[in-house]
Each structure stands twice: as C-alpha cells, then as structure tokens.
Amino acid sequence: MIIGVPKEIKTNENRVALTPAGVLEFSKRNHPVYVQSTAGEGSGFDDDEYEAAGAKILSTIEEVYAVADMIIKVKEPIESEWPLIKPDQLLFTYFHFASYEPLTEAMIKSKAVCLAYETVELPDGSLPLLVPMSEVAGRMAIQEGAKYLEKPVKGRGVLLGGVPGVAPGKVLVLGGGIVGTQAARMAAGLGAEVSILDINLPRLRYLSEVMPPNVNTIFSNEYTIRKMIRDHDLIIGAILIPGAKAPKLITADMLKTMRPGTVLVDVAVDQGGCFETTHPTTHDNPTYIIDHVVHYCVANMPGAVPATSTLALTNATLPYALQLANKGWQKACQDNLPLRKGLNVVNGKVVYQGVADAFGLDYVDVNTVM
Structure with a gap:
C-alpha cells in the first residue's frame, strides 16, 4: 500500500502524522511512503531524516x-483539501465529524474511506488513539488557564497555587475521563483547590x-454546576461522548453568575464544546470574552507542543496504521473490532451512529460495507 503524509495546514498545526521511525517501519x-516537503519541521524532523528512513519527498x-x-494525517482535511481526496482512498486521521456538517457532507461526496482516530474503541470502552492527545490537552488546559487568569489578559488576577497566607485558586473540572484526570492532576500539582464533577460513581x-x-x-x-461556577476561578470542560456532540453543561445564562475574569477552557471544542458560548479559536487568537468571562477554545491545543504531541500520537497510531497497510482496510477492520469502530464514512455511506444522529443522516451498518 502506498502511504501519503501531507503537511498539516490548519492554523498553527505543527504536528505531523508519521515520524521518520514510522517511515522506517513501513519501508521494512x-x-x-511519500512525505510532503517540510511536513515534519514543526515537530523537529527535517526532510533528510525522512529520506534516510526510506521516504520519498x-x-x-x-x-x-x-x-x-x-x-495519514493529524487533523481533519480542511476545505482546500476536499477536492484532492479520491474515491476509495483511505484517510486515517482525527475527523470529529459530529461537530462539523460540511466536512461530513464533503467526505460522503468524496466516496473515500474515513477512519477516525477518535472512535477507535477497545472492548473496555477506552479510546486508544484519543488518549495520548487527551493527556496532552488535559495538562495544557491548566497551563493555558493559569496564564489567562492573569490580569493583563483580562483574567481575575489569581495565582492558582496561592502563597503562604493567601488561599489558592479554585479549579472546577467537568468530566473525570482522561482529559479531566490529567487537568486535575496538573492543577493539584500547582497547589490549586480542585473539584472534579462526573456522573460515573465508580x-x-x-x-x-x-x-x-x-x-x-x-x-x-x-444544580451543583450552577452553584460551583459562582466562586471558581478556572473551569475546564472535559466531557466526551465518543463520536457525538458534547452536551452543553454551562449555558449562556450561567456566565452572568460567574465572577468577572473567570476563565473557561473548553477541551471538548472539537466535539462542539460543552459550553453553550463555545466557538473554535486558534493559537493566533485563542480567547474571547462574553459577559466578562474569558473563553479559551482552541481546537488543536496539542498542536502548540508538537515535539511532545507528535511522538505521543504516533506511538499510539502506528500499530493500527501498519495493520491497515499490511492487510488493506477491509481485512484489517474485519480482524480488529476496535479498528472497525473507527470507520465513520465509507464510500459515501455513514457507518457510525453518532455521526448519522448528529445531522439526521441515513445510517448504514458498518458490517455491510466490508
């Protein structure tokens, strides 16, 4: 199978989907493997390293x-890439279809095979290709939130860890999954007072x-959310429903009950966000303010730390990508149920229930397209 690695062109997306080490595994x-020139520069890999591993530039x-x-990509194809996609071509990347209908319609029209990192699911319900970026994003949420709590950028002027004689800042984490766990751990490490909310008692x-x-x-x-947001300094949205839109846990009317300079970080922005007032931002212009509340809603947070993120992501994706190349997508998905769950759109048909439900599209059982 011929592998293509294009350069990511989403704003300030510096990750790359395949490292020279990964190229070597395919070459063996x-x-x-064909890599677009300078695709790896943002992550610290130059063209010579890819060529030495066996790639053609x-x-x-x-x-x-x-x-x-x-x-093989990191982020979903953006509009300028849609016309380049061919029927039957396999795309292996993050898609987050349920948050963006035009992308879904474009991929249906392309008749490509769209296999989404974020819905590859193990029998225990864990998402092995989402975990590494969730770990990065969860930790970054506190790093960025702490920065935007500073007064010069319109935050409350609170130091999360406090100092002797002064109480620490208060962090509220909505969701106790991978993102929420990593965010809480980071905030706790800084000395903040942290609360994690979840509906899963175990x-x-x-x-x-x-x-x-x-x-x-x-x-x-x-009731608890409405009560707690009144006195917390930093609120992290860390809700995930695999392949579907995130629920809106903080509504627009709730902002008026928060203290001016409160910071909201919505890590669920790729899935539509878990705050009603969320809209995607970029690393160039990461925040906006509504009712004196600072919103940080960057849709590719891990792209800001590509030297870490690329290695974390490719460690997880490479074994699956090799299976797809060795067996072809149909045989690989027949043999590997977690990989099969990654199929979202196949040859013009929506084969993932969450995507179909998000836009009222016809759903086709994935087993009928293999």
Missing part, C-alpha cells in the same frame, strides 16, 4: 494525495483514591 514492510500536497492509497470512587488531598470528587448535576 515494503510499503512506499514530494513538493506539494496535491502530489501526495494523488499518489497515496492511504493518507469513576469518582477511583479518582478519590488516586488523587492528592487537594482534589475533591463530586457527583455532577445542573
């Missing part, structure tokens, strides 16, 4: 799409056992 198995993104049987019990003493676990409901 006789799969030709192509000058343009058009050449990469034209030659490849499988495109998960809350687990977190109560493993978290440091300055982290409280609380069962989530609307």
Whole structure:
C-alpha cells in the first residue's frame, strides 16, 4: 500500500502524522511512503531524516494525495483539501465529524474511506488513539488557564497555587475521563483547590483514591454546576461522548453568575464544546470574552507542543496504521473490532451512529460495507 503524509495546514498545526521511525517501519514492510516537503519541521524532523528512513519527498500536497492509497494525517482535511481526496482512498486521521456538517457532507461526496482516530474503541470502552492527545490537552488546559487568569489578559488576577497566607485558586473540572484526570492532576500539582464533577460513581470512587488531598470528587448535576461556577476561578470542560456532540453543561445564562475574569477552557471544542458560548479559536487568537468571562477554545491545543504531541500520537497510531497497510482496510477492520469502530464514512455511506444522529443522516451498518 502506498502511504501519503501531507503537511498539516490548519492554523498553527505543527504536528505531523508519521515520524521518520514510522517511515522506517513501513519501508521494512515494503510499503512506499511519500512525505510532503517540510511536513515534519514543526515537530523537529527535517526532510533528510525522512529520506534516510526510506521516504520519498514530494513538493506539494496535491502530489501526495494523488499518489497515496492511504493518507495519514493529524487533523481533519480542511476545505482546500476536499477536492484532492479520491474515491476509495483511505484517510486515517482525527475527523470529529459530529461537530462539523460540511466536512461530513464533503467526505460522503468524496466516496473515500474515513477512519477516525477518535472512535477507535477497545472492548473496555477506552479510546486508544484519543488518549495520548487527551493527556496532552488535559495538562495544557491548566497551563493555558493559569496564564489567562492573569490580569493583563483580562483574567481575575489569581495565582492558582496561592502563597503562604493567601488561599489558592479554585479549579472546577467537568468530566473525570482522561482529559479531566490529567487537568486535575496538573492543577493539584500547582497547589490549586480542585473539584472534579462526573456522573460515573465508580469513576469518582477511583479518582478519590488516586488523587492528592487537594482534589475533591463530586457527583455532577445542573444544580451543583450552577452553584460551583459562582466562586471558581478556572473551569475546564472535559466531557466526551465518543463520536457525538458534547452536551452543553454551562449555558449562556450561567456566565452572568460567574465572577468577572473567570476563565473557561473548553477541551471538548472539537466535539462542539460543552459550553453553550463555545466557538473554535486558534493559537493566533485563542480567547474571547462574553459577559466578562474569558473563553479559551482552541481546537488543536496539542498542536502548540508538537515535539511532545507528535511522538505521543504516533506511538499510539502506528500499530493500527501498519495493520491497515499490511492487510488493506477491509481485512484489517474485519480482524480488529476496535479498528472497525473507527470507520465513520465509507464510500459515501455513514457507518457510525453518532455521526448519522448528529445531522439526521441515513445510517448504514458498518458490517455491510466490508
């Protein structure tokens, strides 16, 4: 199978979908790899390293799409890439279809095979290709939130860890999954007073056992959220429903009850966001203010730390990508149920229920397209 690695062109997206180490693994198995020139520069890999590992370097993104049987990316194709996608071409990347209907319609029209990192699911319900970026995003949420709490950028002027004689800042984390756990751990490490809200009691019990003493676990409901947002300095949205839109846990009217300079970080922005007032931002212009509340809603947070993020992501994706190349997508998905769950759109048909439900589209059972 011919592998194509285009350069990411989403704003300030510096990650790359395949490292030179990954190229070498494909080359050893006789799969030709074509990498767009400078695709790895943002992550610290130059063209010479890719060539030494066995890749061929192509000058343009058009050449990469034209030659490849499988495109491996980090982020969903943006509009300028849609015309380059061919029928039956396999795209292996993050898609987050349920948050953006035009992308969904474009991929249906392309008749490509769209296999989404974020819905590859193990029998225990965990999402192995989402976990590494969730770990990065959860930790970054506190790093960025702490920065935007500073007064020069319109925050409350609160130091999360406080100092002797001054109480620490208060952090509220909505969701106790991977993102929420990592965010709470980082905030606790800075010395903040942290509360995690979730509706999964077994998960809350687990977190109560493993978290440091300055982290409280609380069962989530609307009444509790409305009460707690009034006096918390930093609120992290960390809700995920695989393949579907995130629920709106903080509504527009709630902002008026928060203190001026409160910071909201919505890590669920890729899935539509868990705040009603969320809209995607970029690293160039990461925040906006509504009712004196600072919103940070960057849709590719891990792209700001690509030297870490690329390695974390490719460690997880490479074994699956090799299966797809070695067996072809149909056989690989027949043999591997978690990989099969990654199929979202196949040859013009929506085969993932959450995507179909999001836009009222016809759903086709994935087993009928393989």
